[in-house]
Amino acid sequence: MLPHKDLFDIPDGVIYLDGNSLGPLPKGVLERTVKVLTEEWGGELIRAWNSADWMSLSQRVGDRIGRLIGAPAGSVITGDTLSIKVYQALAAALKMRPDRRVILSDNRNFPTDLYMAEGLIETIDKGYELRTPAPEDVLDAITEEVAAVMLTQVDYRSGRMHDLQAITKAAHDAGAVMIWDLAHSAGAIPLDMAASNAEFAVGCTYKYLNGGPGAPAFIYTRPDIIETVAPALAGWMGHQEPFAMEPGYRPAMSIERLRVGTPPIVQLSMLDAALDVWDGADLADLREASIALSEAFIAGVEKHCPGLTLVSPRDPQRRGSQVSFAFEHGYAAMQALIDRGVIGDFRAPDIMRFGFTPLYLDKGDVMAAVEVMSEVINDDLWDDPKYQTRQKVT
């Protein structure tokens, strides 16, 4: 079963091909947010931590995400941002392999993942090294020097997908800890974190999970290691008894030890409501429908816009839920598309990126988008001074 367009509030005249950056607004979110603000915060005040059970919301929402990534109840917690969760997972992984000094990622990983690794290396100051081979060379770079392999499954630029099973197995065969960033995977492709055996997974919830701008991130930890992982950011919410107010830190004996500080209750409630969209949804059906959409888009664009070059893998099994084309005037062309209601995004230097999700897109939308794209490219509609100035967010 697939969720339906009617569950979302999308403005008339918009074909939204950017759910991979910021998912659209699911309909129940507004009502829930008003309730949290008026009844819970406004009416209950401080009592709401108990009466509205704000205290367990991080974990309840974590369990709902767990279902979408194949993780058992009690193994996922939400809060903070993805950058923080990357840091936590990596710091914990390094502690698990104290005799090793190499972090292995790839040179196409999302910048913040690499920056967090560099920052952690500087903080620890014990001679750690970050290695970033090309994605296709990662398997060969997994040696017994590697403490942790930290990769993003779906490349944010091209949609290229790493082989999660094979890489996790290779990491484990070499004695390394495996961390997967699922930012462009959660809510887009079927996942089975439990079966993968990876120690950690992290991800954000404002992309395919539609949690809204600034929605909290999530972290998964394999159940058998939860009680021993070292929480690098030992915040009071990860303490066994936060309200014992002890001067010393004792980590919770559950996934809650990866909480840090007070959760963003309003955003977390919005995310909770947004996740209703997935009730009864089947990720395998979703994946099949999303592949059909992206295949139709690629065929349409290649037929009508020969000046564009596909930079995503042609084999749909090797790409996530997005399609990217390189075009010399990509920035201006994307601005011209957006001006005509077809919203995707641009990634430097020349990539036009489009996200596909059957949650609220159908074949008709894809064909209409191709038509607009064909006009923009073939009639040079992008060649207008108003489309040339770069804004802060592309």
Ligand SMILES: *Cc1c(COP(=O)(O)O)cnc(C)c1O
């Ligand atoms: C979107 C994304 C991020 C963003 O991190 P935030 O802390 O939420 O800003 C990080 N890593 C990857 C791989 C992403 O795709």
